Amino acid sequence: MALGREYERQNCALARALEVVGERWTILVLRDLFFGVRRFTDLQAHLDIPRAVLTDRLTRLVDEGVLTRTEYRRGRHEYTLTPHGRELWPTLFALSTWGERHNSPDGPRRIFSHAPCKADLVPSGQCPSCGELPPPEEIDIRPGPGLGRERTDQVSIALREPHRLLTPLRTGA
Amino acid sequence: MALGREYERQNCALARALEVVGERWTILVLRDLFFGVRRFTDLQAHLDIPRAVLTDRLTRLVDEGVLTRTEYRRGRHEYTLTPHGRELWPTLFALSTWGERHNSPDGPRRIFSHAPCKADLVPSGQCPSCGELPPPEEIDIRPGPGLGRERTDQVSIALREPHRLLTPLRTGA
DNA sequence: CACTCACGGTTCAATGACTGAACCGAACTG
DNA sequence: CAGTTCGGTTCAGTCATTGAACCGTGAGTG
Numbered sequence: 001m002a003l004g005r006e007y008e009r010q011n012c013a014l015a016r017a018l019e020v021v022g023e024r025w026t027i028l029v030l031r032d033l034f035f036g037v038r039r040f041t042d043l044q045a046h047l048d049i050p051r052a053v054l055t056d057r058l059t060r061l062v063d064e065g066v067l068t069r070t071e072y073r074r075g076r077h078e079y080t081l082t083p084h085g086r087e088l089w090p091t092l093f094a095l096s097t098w099g100e101r102h103n104s105p106d107g108p109r110r111i112f113s114h115a116p117c118k119a120d121l122v123p124s125g126q127c128p129s130c131g132e133l134p135p136p137e138e139i140d141i142r143p144g145p146g147l148g149r150e151r152t153d154q155v156s157i158a159l160r161e162p163h164r165l166l167t168p169l170r171t172g173a
Numbered sequence: 174m175a176l177g178r179e180y181e182r183q184n185c186a187l188a189r190a191l192e193v194v195g196e197r198w199t200i201l202v203l204r205d206l207f208f209g210v211r212r213f214t215d216l217q218a219h220l221d222i223p224r225a226v227l228t229d230r231l232t233r234l235v236d237e238g239v240l241t242r243t244e245y246r247r248g249r250h251e252y253t254l255t256p257h258g259r260e261l262w263p264t265l266f267a268l269s270t271w272g273e274r275h276n277s278p279d280g281p282r283r284i285f286s287h288a289p290c291k292a293d294l295v296p297s298g299q300c301p302s303c304g305e306l307p308p309p310e311e312i313d314i315r316p317g318p319g320l321g322r323e324r325t326d327q328v329s330i331a332l333r334e335p336h337r338l339l340t341p342l343r344t345g346a
Numbered sequence: 347c348a349c350t351c352a353c354g355g356t357t358c359a360a361t362g363a364c365t366g367a368a369c370c371g372a373a374c375t376g
Numbered sequence: 377c378a379g380t381t382c383g384g385t386t387c388a389g390t391c392a393t394t395g396a397a398c399c400g401t402g403a404g405t406g
Binding site (some may be wrong): 007009010012013014015016017018020021023024027028031035047048049060074081084088091092093094095096097099100101102108109110115116124125126131133142147148151 | 182189191193194220221265268272273274276281282324
């Protein structure tokens with residue numbers, strides 16, 4: 001497929017990575033998975049993404065070893081990040097920080113902290129207390145002053161509760 | 174434009190960032206700019222990208238304040254990263270590292286080092302000597318064992334020489 | 347048991363983005 | 377002055393995305 005997915009002529013790790021996560025919506029799907037969303041319907045409600053595209057992205061990410069798909073009830077699946085997928089956290093954090101820096105007039109929308117140190121991460125992703133770049137398993141997320149209240153779907157509401165990354169979402173429903 | 178560029182319903186810095194750099198080819202254009210490529214023709218030769226798309230991406234990145242366009246000779250322009258654009262380096266480094274980790278059987282394709290410390294960066298992007306996350310201005314790049322020799326265009330050849338990021342490319346031509 | 351609804355998809359026509367090739371004007375080169 | 381390079385633009389064809397409709401399974405309700 002010359003269009004869309006591949007960058008065959010580029011001898012470059014970046015091009016290979018983009019073939020996996022460079023398509024429209026893919027990064028936002030991964031963001032939701034880091035935040036704890038796991039089910040097809042929750043992803044669809046939160047992202048306003050066409051169902052066909054969501055199906056395509058999820059199966060592709062499973063094929064690439066970024067996600068696993070487990071049946072939690074006949075015909076119903078949960079998608080969770082594999083270790084390989086969790087290694088994308090620094091990329092998402094860096095890009096999010098970049099967006100925040102030039103596009104959040106009311107202050108940060110979300111604040112991340114290193115749970116063991118109880119210290120908020122600095123823009124580089126480092127914990128100011130221990131100097132490490134914490135993995136997502138050790139990061140707590142909570143809303144910041146820049147986060148709006150426009151979205152009122154169950155998933156958006158649940159995501160406004162402070163919680164640990166990767167822990168399954170508890171919707172009010 | 175509901176398709177392609179925007180993610181209007183997402184109240185999220187990541188979505189805003191993706192509206193700027195999330196389109197096909199954009200990240201690879203930025204990579205080349207970090208590596209020192211500055212001219213339309215060089216970008217086109219190195220990326221094998223349709224000229225119309227390259228034009229579109231460059232003007233869009235200029236509009237977004239990621240690049241500046243300067244005329245170095247009547248009708249000829251150079252594109253260089255603004256400070257805002259240079260802040261994308263951690264994102265590109267992180268994504269490139271991720272791609273490298275699972276897709277470079279022959280070892281790394283490119284090796285980055287912190288120039289003042291003369292130390293190779295570890296996967297997190299940190300300098301093992303000083304512990305900092307160096308900005309691109311302080312990073313030297315050189316080919317690693319995994320970098321193939323397939324591409325023989327002038328730009329690819331010039332990029333195989335060790336050099337400092339952001340310094341203008343010297344093509345043999 | 348019959349009914350209804352939620353879930354997790356698939357299908358399809360319309361629309362928009364990407365591709366590759368051709369074309370073009372200005373400016374330099376010999 | 378003819379030829380070439382640079383940096384584009386234009387255009388027809390192809391492919392991806394969209395949004396709406398449809399559908400089979402299984403759980404919950406009365």
